[in-house]
Amino acid sequence: MTRRSLEIGLAAGAVTFLITAPWLIPALTDNFWVSVITEILIWSLFAASVNLLFGYVGLLSFGQALYFGFGMYGVALGIDHLGLSFWPAFGLGIISAMAMALVSGIFAVRLSWHYFAIITVVFSLIFYFLAVSMKPLTGGDDGINFSLPPVFRLGGRVWSLTDPTFQYFFVLAVVSLCLFLMHRVINSPLGKGFLAIRDNDLRASLIGLNVYVLRLIAFVMAGFLAGVSGALFALFGRYASATYMFYQVSGEAVVWTIVGGAGTMFGPVVGTALFIVIREIVSSHWEHHSLIVGLLAILAVIFAPKGIVGVWNGWMTRLGERDAAASARPQLKLQADHE
Amino acid sequence: MRDTVLLLAMNGLIWGLIIALIALGLSVIFGLLDIINIAHGDFFMVGTVLAWFSLSATGNFWIGFIVAPLIGFILGAIIQRLVIQPIHGAAALSIVATFGLSLILQETVRITFGATPRRMLAPIHGTIPLFGVDYEIYRLFAAGVALVALAGFFLFLQHTKLGIWMRAVRHDRETAVAMGIPAQRVYVLTFGVGFALAAFGGAVAAPITTVDFRGGVDVLPFCFMAVIIGGLGNLPGTVAAAVLLAFLEGLIQSVADPTMARISSLVLMSAVLLLRPQGLFKGFAR
Numbered sequence: 001m002t003r004r005s006l007e008i009g010l011a012a013g014a015v016t017f018l019i020t021a022p023w024l025i026p027a028l029t030d031n032f033w034v035s036v037i038t039e040i041l042i043w044s045l046f047a048a049s050v051n052l053l054f055g056y057v058g059l060l061s062f063g064q065a066l067y068f069g070f071g072m073y074g075v076a077l078g079i080d081h082l083g084l085s086f087w088p089a090f091g092l093g094i095i096s097a098m099a100m101a102l103v104s105g106i107f108a109v110r111l112s113w114h115y116f117a118i119i120t121v122v123f124s125l126i127f128y129f130l131a132v133s134m135k136p137l138t139g140g141d142d143g144i145n146f147s148l149p150p151v152f153r154l155g156g157r158v159w160s161l162t163d164p165t166f167q168y169f170f171v172l173a174v175v176s177l178c179l180f181l182m183h184r185v186i187n188s189p190l191g192k193g194f195l196a197i198r199d200n201d202l203r204a205s206l207i208g209l210n211v212y213v214l215r216l217i218a219f220v221m222a223g224f225l226a227g228v229s230g231a232l233f234a235l236f237g238r239y240a241s242a243t244y245m246f247y248q249v250s251g252e253a254v255v256w257t258i259v260g261g262a263g264t265m266f267g268p269v270v271g272t273a274l275f276i277v278i279r280e281i282v283s284s285h286w287e288h289h290s291l292i293v294g295l296l297a298i299l300a301v302i303f304a305p306k307g308i309v310g311v312w313n314g315w316m317t318r319l320g321e322r323d324a325a326a327s328a329r330p331q332l333k334l335q336a337d338h339e
Numbered sequence: 340m341r342d343t344v345l346l347l348a349m350n351g352l353i354w355g356l357i358i359a360l361i362a363l364g365l366s367v368i369f370g371l372l373d374i375i376n377i378a379h380g381d382f383f384m385v386g387t388v389l390a391w392f393s394l395s396a397t398g399n400f401w402i403g404f405i406v407a408p409l410i411g412f413i414l415g416a417i418i419q420r421l422v423i424q425p426i427h428g429a430a431a432l433s434i435v436a437t438f439g440l441s442l443i444l445q446e447t448v449r450i451t452f453g454a455t456p457r458r459m460l461a462p463i464h465g466t467i468p469l470f471g472v473d474y475e476i477y478r479l480f481a482a483g484v485a486l487v488a489l490a491g492f493f494l495f496l497q498h499t500k501l502g503i504w505m506r507a508v509r510h511d512r513e514t515a516v517a518m519g520i521p522a523q524r525v526y527v528l529t530f531g532v533g534f535a536l537a538a539f540g541g542a543v544a545a546p547i548t549t550v551d552f553r554g555g556v557d558v559l560p561f562c563f564m565a566v567i568i569g570g571l572g573n574l575p576g577t578v579a580a581a582v583l584l585a586f587l588e589g590l591i592q593s594v595a596d597p598t599m600a601r602i603s604s605l606v607l608m609s610a611v612l613l614l615r616p617q618g619l620f621k622g623f624a625r
Contacts, residue, residue, distance in 0.1 A: 060431055090606045107613055117375065118567060119612050125560055133598040247560070251377065251438050258435045291446040297439030301432040302425045321350065 003320040018172060022165045031164075036280050037166045040273045041175045042232045047256045047268030048182060049225035054254070056186055057265030058198035059109070062250050063124030066104070067223040069131065069245035070097040071230025073138060076240030080146040081137075089149070094224060100127075101223020102216075109215035112201070121247050124178035125279055131242035143241025148244045149227050161235055171232055178228055185221065194218055198263075259300040261307025270308050342472050344593040345352060348467075351589020353478050355582035356485035357544045362565035362581045363492060363574060364536030370572040371529045374423060376432035378441040379562060380555025385444060385543020386411060387550045388452050389417045391459055400462035400546075404484075407542035408535040413462045415534025419527045441555075448552040454553035481543050488539060489578060498572075504527055509572070561585075564608045570618020579620055 017024070018037075025033045046068055054058045074093030078084040084092065104123045111119055121206065131138045138144065150160040161167040185191050193214050196204040205211045208231075234240045252275075253268075260271020275293060282289035304311045356382050365379045389410055390403035422440060426432040452571050461477035468474070496502035507515040508525045549553065564584055569576030591600035611619060 022458070032569070054431065060434070061472070062434070079409065107609070111612065114375065114571075115612060115616055117434075118563060119609060121560075122609050123604050126602055126609070129598045129602045133596065133602075143605050168563055189363070212358065248556070251434075254431075255435050258431060260449075262431075288450055290442045294439040294442030298422055298436050298441070301436045301439075305426065305432055 002323050003316045006319075007316070021214070022168050034164060034168055036276065037072045038118065038171050038236060040269075040276050041171050042229050042236060043253075043256070044176050044269040044272040045178055045229035045278065046226055046230070047253045048179060049222040049229070049262070050250075050253045050257045051180060051262055051264075051268045052084075052099070052186075052222045052225060053218060055267070056191065056198060057194045057215060058201070059112070059215065059218070060117045061120040061219075061222065062247065062254060063104075063120030063122075064222065064226045064253055065247065065249040066093050066120075066124035066232035067097040067226035068115075068233070068239075068249065069103050069124075069127070069242070070100045071227035071232075072234040072240040073131070073233045073242060074227070075234040076144050076146055077137070079149060080144055086149045086151050090231055093225045093234065097227020097230060098220055098223050101220045102226075105216050105219035105223070109212060109219055121250065124245060124247060124250060128242060128245040128247075131245055138242055139240075141241065143239055143245055145239050148238055150234065169234070170238065174228065174232060177313050178225055179265070179269075182221075182225065186265075190214070190217070256298050257307075259297060259304075259307055261311075261313075262310030264307070264309040264313065267307050267309040274308070344590065345470055346472050347589040347593040348586060349472075349474065349589070351585040351587070351592075352477070352484040352582060353485075354544075354547070354589070355585025356482050356489070357547075358486055358558070358561055358565060358585055359578040360492075360540040361367055361537045362562040362569075362577050364490070364502050364533035364540075365562045366566045366572065366577045367427070367505070367529055367536075367570075368533040369566060370425065372419075372433075372526055373428050373430065373507060374437070375430060376533075377437040377559070378555075379437075379555035380445060380557070380559030380595035381441045381444040381557050382411065382415070382537035382555070383541040383544075384448065384552065385414070386538030387545040387548070387554055388448050388541075388552075389538060390542040390545040391457065391550045393450070394459065403542045403545070404539070408539040411538025412531040412535040415531035417526050418534070419530035421453055423530060424523070431461060440612075445552050445555075452550075452552060454552065455548040456554075458549055459546045459595060461546035475547055479614070481547060484543050485540070488536075493535065493574070494568065501528055505532075508512070532608035560605075564604055568608055568611050568619055570620055571616050573620060576618050580618075584593075596601075 021037055022034055025031070025037075038251045047229075048063065049064050049067070050061060053061045071093040075097040078089030078092040082092075087140050104120070108116060108123065110118050113241075132140050134140075148161050150158045151166075152159055159166055161170060186194070193204070194210060196207070196209055197214055201211050204214075207286045230244070233244070256271035256275055258271070259274070260269065261267025275296075278292060278296070279289055282292055300307070306314070350392065361379070361383050364382065365376060368374065368376050368379070386407045389407040390400075393403040393406045394400050414444055418440065418507075422436050426436055453489040463477045463480055465476050466473040467479075487608055497505060504515070504520050504525050505528075507520055512522060549571075557593070561584070561586050562581075563575050565574070565581035567580075568584065569578070570578035584607075587607075591603055
């Protein structure tokens with residue numbers, strides 16, 4: 001089997017599974033797994049925001065939970081305090097996350113490496129503590145609950161996320177759209193600029209790229225991805241809480257991304273799915289499932305430092321080389337005959 | 340009012356001296372192995388738990404002062420060899436690895452010690468009047484112990500073979516290896532020393548705070564603040580920053596709530612990172 005056919009088969013299988021999941025899963029097992037997959041999709045998008053910065057621009061952000069939290073609170077406060085309907089609240093969440101990313105990015109992207117990781121976590125901690133202390137507005141650690149407005153009305157029919165199947169497809173559509181946009185950006189000239197900075201920022205600046213502006217653009221884009229995932233998570237749980245802005249939430253996304261494979265499109269999705277599925281399977285039998293998560297994270301960085309998808313790509317490249325060698329061999333022989 | 344300010348400021352000062360011990364461990368690991376150690380707060384937490392276990396096993400509080408750093412040192416050396424060494428100082432991977440380590444340490448303590456926070460009684464009871472407030476004697480004692488330990492650590496760095504090796508490898512690894520210093524062994528021992536410092540801080544602090552498997556989560560950001568504000572790799576700066584920060588937080592706590600105090604030190608830290616990334620005390624000591 002060649003590399004290309006294997007990958008096309010895998011992609012077709014994944015797409016078929018995702019589209020049929022709401023009917024396939026109840027037939028095979030518990031309905032509850034549909035909501036687990038919905039959750040995996042949302043958190044994958046969050047991990048993708050870490051991946052955009054770390055995997056493609058070389059900036060390790062340890063504070064993406066801040067923008068996740070802004071997306072979350074934008075939706076929750078928009079619906080609960082301002083009485084907005086669905087789409088304006090969704091937009092408010094995304095815009096406030098991006099605005100926050102712009103403001104903190106202006107300061108943060110001036111720094112690099114250790115200092116960047118630390119300043120991003122410091123910013124997120126400042127707002128975490130603010131959110132905890134502003135209890136009347138944010139509900140602090142307890143959070144705020146809200147009831148869902150309908151997504152849209154068409155004629156007499158009302159579509160709302162209270163229908164789990166509609167919610168699943170809504171999340172699937174939004175997450176796929178965002179990942180597609182990210183894919184387009186990375187393959188655009190802008191994305192090539194990102195990669196140039198990741199590989200060598202000094203050289204990038206010497207060939208005339210404005211490193212500061214490109215990093216800031218990437219930071220706001222990552223804020224967008226985190227904001228969308230936070231907004232989706234608020235709608236999914238009908239709930240927003242300051243606990244989701246704590247640094248451990250950011251840390252989990254970093255772990256998912258690196259274990260899945262940073263700098264690859266699907267690495268964060270694979271990493272997120274792996275950890276959430278393990279949590280769901282193990283936590284119902286054994287309450288100390290974090291032990292397994294911790295062990296897995298350590299084993300992954302020791303034995304697969306490029307992540308699961310990185311290892312897979314390595315195998316595929318070797319497979320491709322073998323194919324190429326197999327098809328090149330007769331030619332070589334022919335040449336030898338000539339001589 | 341004056342009494343509260345004085346009390347909180349003194350609590351802050353003493354807490355700062357204990358934090359200085361822990362942050363010193365973080366700084367040594369950071370400076371020498373170039374890894375961001377997310378599990379460092381949990382090293383402190385393990386120290387408090389070890390103190391609790393040794394008190395309940397032997398009935399003698401003081402044994403914890405020996406047991407906690409000793410077991411901490413051994414654990415640190417093992418962790419360095421098994422987890423840190425295979426990733427060759429790759430900073431991003433070290434974050435993931437130490438994050439996993441943090442989960443494992445917390446969960447192991449939750450299994451063995453339990454999930455409920457417990458209080459430990461101080462071995463020295465009573466208060467003495469100090470500047471017009473009745474102050475707990477154990478806190479003063481803890482401050483003294485922390486000071487002695489800090490002084491001991493700097494003497495260790497200056498005058499023992501391992502201390503000189505540690506400074507040499509940090510200063511210039513290539514030359515140090517060329518001169519015959521076993522860098523790998525220095526890394527193992529450094530990580531052990533870092534863990535031991537945090538665990539000793541935990542044992543000293545155990546009667547002041549609560550013993551809890553999540554006790555390290557709050558300590559970690561504070562230690563990072565001290566390391567950054569003091570200047571990366573500037574060990575005396577780290578100590579000064581820890582004391583200064585905790586003292587300021589204590590002062591602010593007497594007029595505002597603790598969260599506000601924490602926010603102001605975080606804002607101070609961002610300002611330092613952006614304006615003086617070499618730390619507040621550059622030139623103060625090397």
